Amino acid sequence: xxxxxxxxxxxxxxxxxxxxxxxxxxxxxxxxxxxxxxxxxxxxxxxxxxxxxxxxxxxxxxxxxxxxxxxxxxxxxxxxxxxxxxxxxxxxxxxxxxxxxxxxxxxxxxxxxxxxxxxxxxxxxxxxxxxxxxxxxxxxxxxxxxxxxxxxxxxxxxxxxxxxxxxxxxxxxxxxxxxxxxxxxxxxxxxxxxxxxxxxxxx
Numbered sequence: 596x597x598x599x600x601x602x603x604x605x606x607x608x609x610x611x612x613x614x615x616x617x618x619x620x621x622x623x624x625x626x627x628x629x630x631x632x633x634x635x636x637x638x639x640x641x642x643x644x645x646x647x648x649x650x651x652x653x654x655x656x657x658x659x660x661x662x663x664x665x666x667x668x669x670x671x672x673x674x675x676x677x678x679x680x681x682x683x684x685x686x687x688x689x690x691x692x693x694x695x696x697x698x699x700x701x702x703x704x705x706x707x708x709x710x711x712x713x714x715x716x717x718x719x720x721x722x723x724x725x726x727x728x729x730x731x732x733x734x735x736x737x738x739x740x741x742x743x744x745x746x747x748x749x750x751x752x753x754x755x756x757x758x759x760x761x762x763x764x765x766x767x768x769x770x771x772x773x774x775x776x777x778x779x780x781x782x783x784x785x786x787x788x789x790x791x792x793x794x795x796x797x798x
Contacts, residue, residue, distance in 0.1 A: 604755055605661035609639040611754075612701060620781075621645040621700065624729045624793060630695025633719060635684040635712060636702025640666030643673045654680040654694070656687065684712035689719045696720075699728040703765060704756035713769035720798035726771060727795050731781075732760040734790040742787040750788070762792040771796035 622645050629649040634642065637655035639662045646653070652675050657663055663679060670677045681688055685708050697716050703709040716726055734740050743758035750758050766773050776794035780786055 600755065601659075601661050604753075605639060605659050605665055608754065609641070609662070609665050612638075612641060614641070614644075616783075617641070617700075618645070620729055620791075620793065624700060624727050625698065627725070627795075628696045628698060628727060631693070632696045632698055633687075633689070633694040633716065634698040635716065636699060636705070637666065637679075638662045638700075640669035640673070640677070642698060642700060643669050643675075643677070646673075646675060648674075650675050650696075653677045654689070656681045656684050658682040685715060687715045687719055691718055692721045693719045694721065695724055697724070697726040699726060699730070701730060701756075703728075703730050703762060704732060704758070704760045705754075709760070709765050710768060713765060713771060717770035717798050722798055725774065725795045725797045729791060729793040730760065730762045731758070731788060731790060732762040732792055734759075734780075734786065735778075736786075739786045739790065746787055758787050766796050769796070771798060 621642055625642060625645040626647060628647055630651050632650050632653050634653055635656045637657040655677055657679065684706055697720055706712045720726065734743060740759060747757050747759060750756060763776065773794065773796045776792060779791055781789040781791050
């Protein structure tokens with residue numbers, strides 16, 4: 596891992612996905628989380644202030660040591676205990692049916708094998724438990740999708756993620772069952788980076 600991805604990218608993502616830009620979305624996505632929560636792509640801990648009182652603990656999956664360093668203060672002041680539990684969402688070190696809820700915010704676009712990560716999330720969720728998610732991804736508008744494809748290489752280099760991830764297809768192909776999925780362009784964001792998928796899928 597180079598200096599940019601270790602030190603610069605985590606700070607860039609922490610800033611661009613900060614409270615002003617994403618706070619209201621995080622409130623919606625975190626609403627209804629309960630009990631022991633698995634969070635894949637924990638990042639710099641931006642979701643912690645948005646967790647509802649019914650959450651009893653968070654098990655964080657995050658490969659970036661830079662992001663975890665940024666998260667230290669938020670983790671220390673969190674209302675619930677946070678366990679940094681794993682680095683790879685594709686190989687979770689937990690037994691089947693372990694978690695009451697799962698959380699995933701702007702993550703699937705950067706996971707090398709999102710199909711495998713979702714299968715692992717389904718495995719460790721209790722039957723009927725839900726994954727709460729928001730992701731940016733493939734736009735249904737041909738012109739926007741074209742810009743997403745053309746911009747992928749640059750966005751991967753800068754932000755470490757793909758712009759044209761087909762989130763609906765990933766969920767449909769996973770063991771999870773989608774119970775709600777809203778799509779929209781995030782106001783104020785460039786359209787190639789701002790088409791959102793927000794919802795829940797149950798194990």
